[in-house]
Amino acid sequence: MRDRKRDRTRRAILDAAVDLFERHGYHGATIADIAAAAEIGTRTFFSYFASKEELLFPDGDDRVRAALAAIEARTPDDRPADLLLRALHEVGAPDGEPDDLVDRVAALRLRLIMSVPEVRGRGLQLQLDAQREIAIHLCQAFPDDLDSVSAGALVGAFIGAVTGALQVLLDDPAALEKPDLLRQKLWQATEVALRPWR
Secondary structure, rough: HHHHHHHHHHHHHHHHHHHHHEEEEEEOOOOHHHHOOOOOOOOHHHHHOOHHHHHHOOHHHHHHHHHHHHHHHEEEEEEHHHHHHHHHHOOOOOOHOOOOOOHHHHHHHHHHHHHHHHHHHHHHHHHHHHHHHHHHHHHOOOOOOHHHHHHHHHHHHHHHHHHHOOOOOOOOHHHHHHHHHHHHHHHHHHHHHHHHHH
């Protein structure tokens, strides 16, 4: 019951933040505003999120964990690129919830990355940290196929393909009404980008 309450509070904070960012802009919404809209105190806010920027990247760790789990669960027939693509497919939305790669939060995050330096900085730091961690594990899992440089290049190509495809796909606000189609196009674009590695 405590976990469910914690999940509800976290969700309320995220929903309040997205609503306020969309209505008032990133700088027009303070942590106090977000906390008030979520019906919590600012001290409670900080027990869930360390900063405003963190609100826009709530599930980044889940994606890294999915990639590491795919690497850990590899079979002898798996190729490195196949594992990355499998992780992309498997990390989607659980229990019919929106997938934060292709929902309104993703579109908002992309707009703010393009226009707010601190959001861009946070996004780049998370992306670089994820790239490094996944590449290290991939290199260790495939020592006969990859060295640290080629593992870094492969993971960079993968993350770059996802990011580049999303930038184009989410430029069209109407696309958010068809998340399954968006997800399918994202997968196709990423598979094309990684074809030389497969």
